Amino acid sequence: MPELPDVEMARRLLERALLGARITSAVGSDRVILRPGSSRTLSRIAVGRAVQAVERRGKWLRVMLDDGARLFSHLGMTGEWITAGVDEPSARFERARFEVTKGRSRRSIRYLDARRFGRLLATKDDIAAWRELGPDPLTDGLDVETLAAALGRSARRVKDALMDQTLVAGIGNILATEALWHARIDPRSRSDRLTPKDVGRVVRGLRNAIERQLTAREKAGGDEPRESFAVYGRSGEPCRRCGTSISRIVLGGRGTTFCAHCQERRGAR
DNA sequence: CGGCATGTTGCGCA
DNA sequence: TTGCGCAACATGCC
Numbered sequence: 001m002p003e004l005p006d007v008e009m010a011r012r013l014l015e016r017a018l019l020g021a022r023i024t025s026a027v028g029s030d031r032v033i034l035r036p037g038s039s040r041t042l043s044r045i046a047v048g049r050a051v052q053a054v055e056r057r058g059k060w061l062r063v064m065l066d067d068g069a070r071l072f073s074h075l076g077m078t079g080e081w082i083t084a085g086v087d088e089p090s091a092r093f094e095r096a097r098f099e100v101t102k103g104r105s106r107r108s109i110r111y112l113d114a115r116r117f118g119r120l121l122a123t124k125d126d127i128a129a130w131r132e133l134g135p136d137p138l139t140d141g142l143d144v145e146t147l148a149a150a151l152g153r154s155a156r157r158v159k160d161a162l163m164d165q166t167l168v169a170g171i172g173n174i175l176a177t178e179a180l181w182h183a184r185i186d187p188r189s190r191s192d193r194l195t196p197k198d199v200g201r202v203v204r205g206l207r208n209a210i211e212r213q214l215t216a217r218e219k220a221g222g223d224e225p226r227e228s229f230a231v232y233g234r235s236g237e238p239c240r241r242c243g244t245s246i247s248r249i250v251l252g253g254r255g256t257t258f259c260a261h262c263q264e265r266r267g268a269r
Numbered sequence: 270c271g272g273c274a275t276g277t278t279g280c281g282c283a
Numbered sequence: 284t285t286g287c288g289c290a291a292c293a294t295g296c297c
Contacts, residue, residue: 002275002276003275003276006275032292032293059275059276074276074277075275075276076275076276076277077274077275077276077277077294078274078275078276078294078295093294114293114294114295115274115276115292115293115294115295116292116293116294117276117277117292117293117294118276129277154285154286155285155286156285156286156287157286157287160286160287163276165277172275172276173274173275173276174275175275232275250288251287252287252288252289253287253288253289253290254274254276255273255274
C-alpha cells in the first residue's frame with residue numbers, strides 16, 4: 001500500500017509503538033527483504049537500543065536509535081507494519097518482527113510483505129537512497145520555485161519527472177496520475193515546457209491529492225478507498241470535470257489514466 | 270487462464 | 284548524454 005500517504009500512516013503507527021520504547025528482540029525471516037544485511041545484523045544493531053525518532057521522507061522510513069544507528073524501511077509494493085501482542089501467532093506474509101518494552105507493556109511490531117519488494121535495513125549511517133531523496137511535500141513543503149527548477153532541467157514526460165524520487169520524494173503512480181488530473185495537464189507533456197503557472201497547478205494538484213488520500217485513510221483506518229481517486233483506475237468512466245470518457249495509456253510500463261479533453265498537452269512529441 | 274498491481278533497478282537501443 | 288521501453292524481482296487477486 002505504499003505511496004507517501006500510506007507510508008505516513010505507517011510512520012504514525014510505528015511512532016506510537018516505538019517512540020521511547022526499547023527493543024528487546026529483532027528477527028527477520030526473509031533475506032530478500034533484509035538484503036544485503038541479515039537477521040543477525042538486524043538484531044546486533046537493534047537489540048538493546050531505545051528508539052528516539054520515527055521519521056519519513058518520501059516512501060522511506062527511518063527509525064533513529066539512541067546510539068546513532070538507524071533502521072530503514074521501504075514498503076515496496078505490498079509492505080505493511082502492524083502491532084500485535086507478543087504471544088500472537090505470525091500473521092500471513094510476516095517477514096520480520098521486533099519486540100519492545102515501554103514502561104510495563106510489551107508489544108510485538110511486525111513487518112508483512114506479500115511480494116517482498118520491500119526493504120528493512122539496519123545501518124550505522126544513512127543509506128544513499130535516503131540521502132538522495134528530493135524534498136518531501138509534507139515535511140519539507142513543496143515550493144513552486146524548487147519544483148519549477150527541477151522540472152525545467154529535463155525534457156522527460158512530466159509524469160516520469162514527478163515520480164523521480166530525487167526531484168520530489170514520495171510521489172508514485174497514483175499521486176502523479178491524480179495530481180496531473182487536478183492540474184489539468186497531460187501526463188505526456190514535456191516537463192521543461194510547463195509554464196510557471198502550470199507548475200503552480202501541479203504543486204496544488206499534488207497537495208490536493210496527498211491531502212485527500214491522507215484524510216481518506218484517517219477516516220477509513222486502513223486501505224485506500226478507491227472512492228478517493230478522481231481518475232486513477234477509472235478508465236472508461238466519465239471525467240468528473242467534463243464528462244469525457246477517461247483514457248488509459250501505458251507510460252514507463254505503468255498504467256496511466258487521464259482526461260484527453262481537459263488535460264492539455266504541453267510540448268509536442 | 271490472462272491480466273493487472275501503490276516500487277525500484279538495470280539493460281539495451283535510438 | 285538523455286529518454287524510454289522492457290524485463291526482472293516474487294506474488295496475490297479478480
